[in-house]
Amino acid sequence: AQKITQTQPGMFVQEKEAVTLDCTYDTSDQSYGLFWYKQPSSGEMIFLIYQGSYDEQNATEGRYSLNFQKARKSANLVISASQLGDSAMYFCAMREGWSSARQLTFGSGTQLTVLP
């Protein structure tokens, strides 16, 4: 089974609108972390937001928020007030277990296009 599933290969959103990018995960660990990264066409991997499995509040970072629904094993990224510069590939990733040395497992990504 896939550990990270991103079901939307591509998404379009109008500038200034909000958009939700879906991510579901599969783990039997009680302790895990969920990440979202942005990859523009230039290729770098930019950290956006992190949610720990024990965090009770949904993570927020500026225009980014993570809608964490533990029972459903979902960790959707919400981008508010989309900007043209938000057009990029977005990856959801998970780290299982307690040690910081554990690897990240990535989803297949969602290509977001913001329309003017």
Add this chain to the structure above:
Amino acid sequence: EPEVTQTPSHQVTQMGQEVILRCVPISNHLYFYWYRQILGQKVEFLVSFYNNEISEKSEIFDDQFSVERPDGSNFTLKIRSTKLEDSAMYFCASSGQDNEKLFFGSGTQLSVL
């Protein structure tokens, strides 16, 4: 803001040649990683490094690969004899002891001809 720095940004090499990809992690970070992304595919874990030794490695990280932290700042990935299928974007990443976030460098695009 501190960042992970990778050099070179692009590397072209002939099949069978050795390459060394260089990374300078964030200065107070303790855990170091290499990932790669073949064009159009998922980002894949290669190796994690802590306390001067490999913590975990994937099946991709075979005997052709090695990592080293030669001094207090650099973290390198060496591919001894490159193959065509090693062509990919290679990302270095680091995280701190109490900081669960993993920060990536901007990547080295390796092209093996």
